[in-house]
Amino acid sequence: MIKIRKGKKSDLPEILELIKELADYEHALNQVSVNLKQLEVDGFGKNPAYYFVIAEKDDDIVGMAFYWIRYSTWKGKMLFLEDFIIRKTHRRLGIGTALFNRLMDVCKKENFNGMCWQVLDWNTSAINFYKKHNAEINGKWLNGKLSKNQILSFIR
């Protein structure tokens, strides 16, 4: 019923829709500046900058896990799970688990030295999901960021 498979270039329009849907839900649609062309070039050129796996039901994408390769100075290559979305209409059906299992398979196949991600501190259901998989959840780190505009306008 639910098929888990590697993401294809032709999935990207739907993936972008999903990304925007989630951003809208988080009242941050104006933050999304990525576009289809950019996703195509960055993900399906010579050196892909990201990868994704999808959950499909009757040819519809009902979930996706979007990742890239982090490089830890202690561990080397790790899978970094950037985005993990299950459509609201398809939650509690085991799709998250199926996608997460696939990511663990990717780690084994690619010989990655672990897997990491971030989760919002109020997102209890996600945190519980990860803990069920014995994940370590750590609140000691803060995220730092400079936007493109800040970088362009920074005066030395």
Add this chain to the structure above:
Amino acid sequence: MIKIRKGKKSDLPEILELIKELADYEHALNQVSVNLKQLEVDGFGKNPAYYFVIAEKDDDIVGMAFYWIRYSTWKGKMLFLEDFIIRKTHRRLGIGTALFNRLMDVCKKENFNGMCWQVLDWNTSAINFYKKHNAEINGKWLNGKLSKNQILSFIR
């Protein structure tokens, strides 16, 4: 006196030493499983998984910034600063600022859509450094992690 330049393969032995020195200081030397061969293959093959810039004084490496490319589903490619080390003996000389400026130059040149990193919540001097550069520091996210061993031994 201080020269900032791109990291070379021949810098790696010293870089690994620096990584281990820092890990030892953090009482986590046993966490470092990366080795020289792995760093050489991963950083200087066809698809580099990381990059670094160094600060050099009299042919000695006195600081380094180690980064890779994150892919944000909202912004696209961003520089992720994984490790930022200035030798204890060479702090408060502006080397951090010089390295950080170089990273901003990399962002401009590569047309990255911003720059991000993590900092420990108790590391006030680092946080102040980043704030001086107008960076946003955000404590809403927790880090999740599964080690390689956890992935290999996970029972479904």
